[in-house]
Amino acid sequence: MTLTDSTAPATDPASVSAPVEAKPRLTLKLCEPRGFCAGVDRAIQIVVLALKKYGAPVYVRHEIVHNKYVVDGLRDMGAVFVKELTEVPDDGQPVVFSAHGVPKSVPARAEARDMFYLDATCPLVSKVHKQGLRHVKLGRHVLLIGHAGHPEVVGTLGQLPEGSVTLIETEEDVAAFEPADASALGFITQTTLSVDDTAGVVNALMAKFPELSAPSSESICYATTNRQDAVKVAAEGTDLFVVVGAPNSSNSKRLVEVAKRFGAKDAILVESERDIPWGEIADGARLALSAGASAPDILIDAIIEKARQGFDVDLEIVQTAEENELFPVMRALRDTPLTPADMAFVNGPA
Incomplete structure (x- = not known):
């Protein structure tokens, strides 16, 4: 006679772990160089340093660079963005001109009002x-x-x-x-x-016009050329090419055009990971990622993290150049130290 232990607990179906479902596969080609160029980095530093040295508000004529995330971050720190100098009160606070440059009439008007201005025009x-x-x-x-x-x-x-x-x-x-x-x-x-x-x-x-004279040196900046070269290499065989940048960013829109021209099946311009159609990306898809010269790395990092949450990501680096350019800020701000924490809103935590 075989005895059965009637006191043994029954198996609870709810306590049995379901098998972990495998994530769909995604090849993610990350372009280098991408994102901030030296001119954009300098312009943002000028606003941050001016806020540290002179306190808020610091007025900025037009967007310092074409990126909503950057503009909103600087606004939270105390920058006040204006369309024209007529909106700036005579309070002695500095006015920053954007990285895109301004007509000669703008500093002339500032000088006529004895304004203290800082010109962040890209060199x-x-x-x-x-x-x-x-x-x-x-x-x-x-x-x-x-x-x-x-x-x-x-x-x-x-x-x-x-x-x-x-x-x-x-x-x-x-x-x-x-x-x-x-x-x-x-x-x-x-x-x-x-x-x-x-x-x-x-x-x-x-x-x-055969006698047309060219400029003494190349006008298109190194950052534009480098980012386009990386996109050209990464585009072939890509199902979706994602470029991070603002809708009014000329260099970002050009990257989308280059991606389509050099072999990407589709290419889109996004401002953040929320704009990417993640649900439409199939198992085994090949996605490429770059960013315009005004887009901070923190937005790129967020896209990579979102991809890893939903996919088994195979990350490939597509590097075509190294950038070591550094444009110093003007002398008036060089005595103000800049810490990693000051730039954390665009670079992420140190």
Whole structure:
């Protein structure tokens, strides 16, 4: 006779762990370089340092850079963003001009009111201004290749004497342009344009005006070129290419265009991980990730973390260049120490 221990507890189905369901696979190609360039980093540092040295408020004419996250973070620290200097009271607090540059009339108005201003124009944009002025000094009519209404273009146009510059946006503009003297022309370009698109306009100009003078050095900035080169390499075979940047960021929109042109099945511009259609990404998909020059790493990190929550991620680094450029802030702010905590809102915790 076999005895059974009737006191043994019965198995509770609820206590049995369900098998862990495997996550869908995702290959994530992360572009390097990406995100902040030296000019953007310098501009943000100028606002942060001005707040530390002079206290709030620090007024900023227009967005310091094209990124809502950055602008909101600086606003929380005490920056006050204005459209024009007429909105700034005569309280002695500093006014910062954005990284995109401003027309000459803006600092002139500030000086007329004895305002203390800090010019955060990217040094590479300032270089374009100097190239344009050099053309004028040599008796040339300036052709500015750029997008109408972009703050950098507005600032560059405002650096040059009235009537001395013509904006050229497309090859159709080249065909329509008839100068007074075809032998006295020089061109400059907006720094954040697509390298390929700019080449097409430049080639059209050179074909029509063989005596056209180029700027003394390349106008398109190193950061624009480097980010586009990495996107070109990562794009082929990618199901979805995600570019982090603001809708009004020229260099970010160009990255989306480059991704589509060089083999990505689809490419989108997003401001954060919330804008990515995660539910539409299939098992085994290949996703690539880059960021415009005004997008902070903290937004990239959030996307990678979100991907890892929902997918088994195979992370690949696509690096085409190293960037070691550093643009120092102006002398008035160099005696103010900048700590990692000061920049944590864009870089994340140290």
